[in-house]
Amino acid sequence: MLHIVNKSPFEKTTLASCLAHAGPGAAVLLIEDAVYGATTLNAAEGALKGALGRVAVYALGPDLEARGMKERVIEGVKVVDYAGFVDLVAEHKTSQSWL
Amino acid sequence: MTEAAMDLEAEAAGVVKKFMYVNRKAPYGTIYALEGLEVVLISAAFDQDVSLAFLDDGVYQLVKGQQTKGIEVKNFSPTYRALEGYDIEKLYVERESLEARGLTADQLLVPVEVMGRDELVRRMEEQDVVIAF
């Protein structure tokens, strides 16, 4: 299952809730303001790092670039473009947006 | 229409997919709970396998005793009681979300199936379509 998150972890609890509900083997894609959750040197990175072994985490490159966060991506997070977003949706039977 | 196309249409007409509507937001502060419920009611006409999940602040949608006169907004909470009449009977509520908010099943306005997070996740992963508000 593909989980899509679009909120900053500093503003909403959606990323935490998503990670608590993402089963083993699930994929989590961070888009829009959620890409801040994929970056290092901040108070929120621990939660995501803790989940990296259990779920595959992706972040949308254009959203990282737009926010000046491209160079701060946590190691192990895969950066994808919109075509990669489409592939993730195609590869998983269902997607759930954590709005 | 070709014979092949007619076959396809006939096949689609008989398709039953598992639809889950995931409710994670409280009522009234935003419109998502109400308009989400409107989708659920329409979906009843399509003979699909429909379930509703309530987690995070979505559990607040089901709290008994909602009185909206003071805010002059329509109280749509009685609609959850009408779902049974639409043959929508799979209402799943996450135990962890209830407990975190100091709520119990007897404080909810409809009978629901309270289940732990792992069980809810298992059911989410069985779905063909997940629409979350």
Next chain:
Amino acid sequence: MVNEGPYNHQASDSAYQFVQAALAKGHRIYRVFFYNDGVHNATRLTEPPQDDRHVVNRWSKLAEAHGLDLVVCVAAGLRRGLVEDNLAPGFRISGLGQLVEAGIQADRLVVFGD
């Protein structure tokens, strides 16, 4: 499914980029359904500053180029003053059943919202 209006939220932009990328890869987009404040993506009255993207026109042009079915929920539209009179080209107004039907017919459904 697009559930937020243009400009206030990135949801419509993300959906647009996603649809473009899916079309470029040869996928078929069965339908784009606009719900909640997402119905505002279909008003032909928007006039953004010249140096910004025109969210509404962009959807209209994509629909024209690829024959996309852009459907605005009638109930959500009426609630917000989006009717045939101010509907942008390429969009049509129809019922919520169109969303459920798309969920049945399409292989995948992605929700873009707040």
